[in-house]
Amino acid sequence: MPVAELDLDLEVFQGPFDLLLTLVLREEVDLLEVALADVVVAYIDHLEHTGELDLEAATEFLVLIAALLELKSRLMLPAEEGEDLDLEPGEAAEELLARMLEYRRYKTAAAYLSERLAGETGFRYREAPLPPDLRRVAVETAEAVYDPALLAEALGGLLRLPPKLDTGHVAGAHVSIEQRLSHLRSLLGRVERFSFDDAVKGADRLTEAVTLFALLELYKAGEASWEQAEPFGPITVRAGGAG
Amino acid sequence: MNELARVVEALLFLSAEPVSVERLAEACESSEGEVVEALARLREHYAEGYRGVVLREVAGGFTLATDRVAERAARRLLARPRTPPLTQAQAECLGIVAYLQPVSRPELARIRGVASESAVGTLLERGLIEESGRSRFGAVLYRTSELFQKLFGLQALDALPDVSQFDPSPEDERELRERLLKAGEARTEA
């Protein structure tokens, strides 16, 4: 949300933040009666609510609120004793005047530009794309920029046959319980205990499943047992029956 | 029309952007003096009021554009308006950027007294202003684009009238000061 739309609900003013500023600059709201702290609180609330900080928008807010604070603080300073009020309108008023004059300058400049643009209506410029031969390299001046190997490489890729859809299942059938049994037995023959993960390292899911099945066979035969401290935790396999 | 003038005419016809004398000379392998002369010949051919196309000097270069005489028919043929007018907010932002460039959005807000996000966004989108680095405090700075000069028929940025010309008259200033004084007195009395 842009700073301009920050919605304010103050004692003397309800509406978007940037309307407040405009009204103050144009003397339609008395700055002395505006509680600026509430404006800041509203902005911080808004920042917390949206949870994002747009730096550009935040800077804009800071510049505007700082200008307001400065104006207001000067307005609130008591006029010095014996100061001739008729001759000294106060710095705040001077500051306001300077800003209003500056704003008027650019408001008039804006009117000038709008008028100038209107006066240009009727001059249209051509917006056609360049002819094709100007959009490509001229044969006479062309230099080698591409490597021919990239063509051979692209063609090599196109020669690759896609993997056959069914091969996964067919290959899976080649994993037999006998193979996995002998794999586990050879492991048990070498070490006293090992983790199941190590036993199926690098294997596909089907092999894992068949290995687990083979482990159950070994357990049934009293050749191996296992421990698992918690569900889905690591499984430690060791030689010999349970207990 | 001699050959150089013919070539210059073709280049201006093809180029989407105004072309400077320097770049024309380079492309034609001629001197800038010769190009200036060729442009003078072209200008005779494209004298305003005689042709459907006119030779214009904008944005630091030369370009061909259609004459106003064709505006109605062009709108019917191309079915698109030329350039939509600017809103007050857009015109104010553009004025500030044009005169103070490079200028940041917070600075725009300070002068206008209102946040200027949406107007700046539209000006960027329409290509009238463009980013131009960042200020010391990290705010994006904006400047006017070449398109701005082209669409506003400006030969260069310094073709803009002096900004002091837009200052309120001494009478306006006096009147404004008196109004503020009255407001100040009212507060003091209160």
Added chain:
Amino acid sequence: MNELARVVEALLFLSAEPVSVERLAEACESSEGEVVEALARLREHYAEGYRGVVLREVAGGFTLATDRVAERAARRLLARPRTPPLTQAQAECLGIVAYLQPVSRPELARIRGVASESAVGTLLERGLIEESGRSRFGAVLYRTSELFQKLFGLQALDALPDVSQFDPSPEDERELRERLLKAGEARTEA
């Protein structure tokens, strides 16, 4: 030049495509006869050999175009030769055309297993491939251009590198075209 001729000139100037007499008449709110007359006047102004811009009647209507006299200068001023890296799709299409030329678009699609309009369009636009007659079935055939050889630094087409070094199954002795088509079919089915 009367006002109608001026307006017609402006319309042709603005339009990137040829404009028919009918559309010109409509835009100018004039009769086609009047527009034809205006075009005749314009033709006098744009007589070939006298100007940098000429009036041409082409399929679809009338158009203004630059005279050849400006070609070299236009290239120097405006040419933006682009040779960005080829995308995978472009490299595949170009590879197929280079090794199998001439090759038709349907055949390209069969080998790649996907339609290849956009890649072929870009290769044509950049001048890397060009049309080369039609197949027995009426499909446009493509071959590589002279520009292709220059940009790939190839003395001749038979200097193309051997595919076998990138070939996943080099022992397959069948002809390249046949193998590419077979692999393409397999891809389409997969």
